[in-house]
Amino acid sequence: MKIALDVMGGDYAPQNPIAGVKLALESLPALTKLFLVGIPDVIEQELKRQGVSSPKLEIVPASQVVDMSDSGLDAVRKKKDSSISRAVDLVKEGTADAVVSAGHTGAAVTASLVKMRTLKNIERPAIASIMPSLTKQWLLIDAGANPDSEPPHLVQNAIMGSAFARHVLGRESPTVGLMSNGTEEEKGNALCKETSKLLRKTEGINFVGNVEGHDVWETPPDVVVCDGFTGNVILKNAEALAHAIFGMVKREIHVSWRTKIGGLLAKPAFKRVHKNTSPDEIGGMPLLGLNGITIISHGGASPLAMKNAIRQACESVKHQVNPHIEAAATAHANTLHVQA
CATH class of the missing domain: 3.40.718.10 (Isopropylmalate Dehydrogenase)
Known part of the structure; x- marks a missing residue:
């Protein structure tokens, strides 16, 4: 499974995301590729500092970082080369199966919604915890x-x-x-x-x-x-x-x-x-209702939490919940829509 990780997202980035990557590589055999999205020099330095190396890792450049003071919409519109936007792009284009971020929740939700869109007959995605x-x-x-x-x-x-x-x-x-x-x-x-x-x-x-x-x-x-x-x-x-x-x-x-x-x-x-x-122990929360998979972790996520968020992404890919959501939503289309 191929997962895109927003390495610059979170209160303790890039240290904890990279430490979580190390744990994930050791414990998740289903993981075939991890795209580390962020500022290349920062990522390379942290990988070296923690002694993390694997042919499964690939750095994807992103020059901008979303601040907690940014609004979700501004983070997408004004920071188009942010790590969360580039990570979501990888899922949108089919290069990655899912995206994981412990960064700005509003930015992750907005970027995922704008770029992936919702499933048929689902108007708004929702975070499931x-x-x-x-x-x-x-x-x-x-x-x-x-x-x-x-x-x-x-x-x-x-x-x-x-x-x-x-x-x-x-x-x-x-x-x-x-x-x-x-x-x-x-x-x-x-x-x-x-x-x-x-x-x-x-x-x-x-x-x-x-x-x-x-x-x-x-x-x-x-x-x-x-x-x-x-x-x-x-x-x-x-x-x-x-x-x-x-x-x-x-x-x-x-x-x-x-x-x-x-x-x-x-x-x-x-x-x-x-x-x-x-x-x-849970690690992350899936953003359900999207035409893709986004896992949102909390800002203070520890290395263990980041590892488990990556695990959640792998399990979401494995279980393929989206087709089941879309089928049920289609069956109740008249009930589900907000009247204009």
């Missing part, structure tokens, strides 16, 4: 691509999320819930109420109704649908809360010698919980 819970992993969609959505867009999210859950997570008949402030049908804002009506009429979607905050961490459905603003708040709060809780536990363990001994005995359990809740 695999999330943990007490009982199973579940899919949050949209996790940040579209802060302002209309009900048909959320139905599209449900269809895309169901296809991903079925073909990637292996859920035979994935359940779908709508994020709201209560499970009762009359709860929620206008967006939730109208979306709920549409989802109940959409054949092929196993809609189980509204879900609220505690549901998604205890007994979630396979797919939780929401707008990008709500989803991004959920995602970032979950990551921050997990980090804070581990910090609190670590602090309390060091209070006395008794708790220190207990902490040592419980250390294997803590490690397992940390692994199950760490975003680094």
Whole structure:
């Protein structure tokens, strides 16, 4: 599989992306080519510093870097030779199978949308994030691509999320819930109420109704649908809360010698919980609904996260979710479109 990596994207670029490349080369035999997109001198220097070398690597020049202060649209229009734009170009032209970036999310979404376009009968792509819970992993969609959505867009999210859950997570008949402030049908804002009506009429979607905050961490459905603003708040709060809780536990363990001994005995359990809740273990989030594959990692992605984002790209290519999304979207074309 051939993956294009935005080496200049992220808070710790190019160090962490290149370190992730090193891990990927060691652990992903399906990887046949990695296009390292960015400023050649910077990439070559970092490869040399970390001792990374492989015939699978190819540097693709890009003279510009997207700053976090840039808007997504400006990043595409005014920085046409940026690393994310050139990486997406490789997928658009068929040279690469997927693109991975830990850089500016808005730029990655905009570049992918402008250059790849959406699948037939999908109006907006959505970020899908695999999330943990007490009982199973579940899919949050949209996790940040579209802060302002209309009900048909959320139905599209449900269809895309169901296809991903079925073909990637292996859920035979994935359940779908709508994020709201209560499970009762009359709860929620206008967006939730109208979306709920549409989802109940959409054949092929196993809609189980509204879900609220505690549901998604205890007994979630396979797919939780929401707008990008709500989803991004959920995602970032979950990551921050997990980090804070581990910090609190670590602090309390060091209070006395008794708790220190207990902490040592419980250390294997803590490690397992940390692994199950760490975003680094997932690595990246697919931007579903595009005529191509884009994996978005978080800005502070560690080398492990970058490796797993590349793994996610390889798995997305392998599972070929896009044809299944397009078929389902076509079957519900009348429901999915926003009325002009």
